[in-house]
Amino acid sequence: MTHAAFIDALKAEAKRLGFADCRITSPDAIPAAAGRLQAWLAEGNHGEMGWMEARAEQRGSPRGLWPEVSSVIMLGMAYTPGHDPLALADVPDRGRISVYAQGQDYHDVVKRALKALARWMVDAAPAELKVFVDTAPVMEKPLAAAAGLGWQGKHTNMVSRGEGSWLFLGSIYSTLDLTPDAPGRDSCGSCDACQRACPTDAFPEPYRLDARRCVSYLTIEHKGPIPEDLRAGIGNRIYGCDDCLAVCPWNKFAEAAHAHRAFLPRAELVAPRLGDLLDLDDASFREMFAGSPIKRIGRNRMVRNAAIAAGNSGDRSLVPVLEALRGDDDPVVVDAAEWALEQLVDR
Structure with missing residues (x-):
């Protein structure tokens, strides 16, 4: 050959x-x-x-x-x-999971x-x-x-x-010496849709991300309490964020038919109820997210994220389950639950 x-x-x-x-x-x-x-x-x-x-x-x-x-x-x-990755933005009682993890x-x-x-x-x-x-x-x-x-x-x-x-x-x-292909050419032009879409202002300038402000980092990689000044910007995002990706005009050429079948969304991960997520224990967390990249963050971080989303939801029906989380073993979960209660009750 x-x-x-x-x-x-x-x-x-x-x-x-x-x-x-x-x-x-x-x-x-x-x-x-x-x-x-x-x-x-x-x-x-x-x-x-x-x-x-x-x-x-x-x-x-x-x-x-x-x-x-x-x-x-x-x-x-x-x-x-x-489906539209931003469709749940106006459905506050549901958690938004990044497309890649569904x-x-x-x-x-x-x-x-x-x-x-x-x-x-x-x-x-x-x-x-x-x-x-x-x-x-x-x-x-x-x-x-x-x-x-x-x-x-x-x-x-x-x-x-x-x-x-x-x-x-x-x-x-x-170790094979193969002939390289031509590099890609930046075709963003003057578009700044992704910069404007970021809910937490994580881009100090184009082509540079401050992960400490990124919702994906905060909900996945960050282990402690989420900084209070960024909590409102998280909205109902409980694992990752698609906003800067979803608004890119180049997506108009992408076809869902090209997607690998393994990444078709699982029904229970498309629009989970915040109340169900707040009620997770370790066993039910592992069962719900088996085979998903979400499993790596563990139950506590998921419940922390859901509590922040609950605080942003305006949904007072979530107060009882948040009250129960005040007795959680994880102080980070307790902190998030108390903040959420402050948003829903005290204000």
């Missing part, structure tokens, strides 16, 4: 395995990424995500993680929603497909390789842009001409 034929076959196999796009780049294609990462970390924008700082040198360059890498294969798997855990789905593609590669052209999806110190978004999957938009996430903002990214590092 010729070099060009191998690349064509690789991309065809990636598509067969459920990837929406597959492109190649060089491990040296993002020379400025390490410096930008260090500057971002120095400003404290990563908040409590100490793992980003701990392995920053490996994260800054593919060769920092694996010196032998010769090519980086970047892949995108679509999770385009078939189906199966993408870590499992994407890694399974990456491993299958890796096996195909080894059979077709024996070489060393490593597969990564999200949990390793890999700069997926700059590498995806360098490979031509799209570009990093002003919301700092990937934007694809074909799939909009709805792509999970995975990567294969290989």
Whole structure:
């Protein structure tokens, strides 16, 4: 098989395995990424995500993680929603879960497909390789842009001409010397819809995110009490936030039919009742979120988030379950419940 034929076959196999796009780049294609990462970390924008700082040198360059890498294969798997991600904004008694977390855990789905593609590669052209999806110190978004999957938009996430903002990214590092694809070109223009949509003003400027103010960070990564000045902005978002992604005009080209079936939403995760979430114990939490990426935050953080949403809801029928949470074992849950009661009763 010729070099060009191998690349064509690789991309065809990636598509067969459920990837929406597959492109190649060089491990040296993002020379400025390490410096930008260090500057971002120095400003404290990563908040409590100490793992980003701990392995920053490996994260800054593919060769920092694996010196032998010769090519980086970047892949995108679509999770385009078939419904309006902002539809629950005016339904305060329901919790809003980010689109990406309403189906199966993408870590499992994407890694399974990456491993299958890796096996195909080894059979077709024996070489060393490593597969990564999200949990390793890999700069997926700059590498995806360098490979031509799209570009990093002003919301700092990937934007694809074909799939909009709805792509999970995975990567294969290989010792094969493969011809790179052309990089993506920034096509945001003068649009600032994502900047204006952010409910907590988490963008100090375009292309820069302060995670400490981001609803996704606050509801998923942040373990302690959510800062009081940001609680109103969280609204009824209980896990993540889609606002900056959902308003991107490039989404008009994305089709729900392109989404991998594993990411179709589970009925119980589309619009859960806040009252049901506030009543979760550890066992019922594990049962409800089995097979979902949501399981990683645990019961206490989910109930904390639901209590904040309850405080923003104006729904006084939630007062009894919030009162019960005043006796919770977790002081962070107690704090959130008391704040919510203050919003619903004292005011």
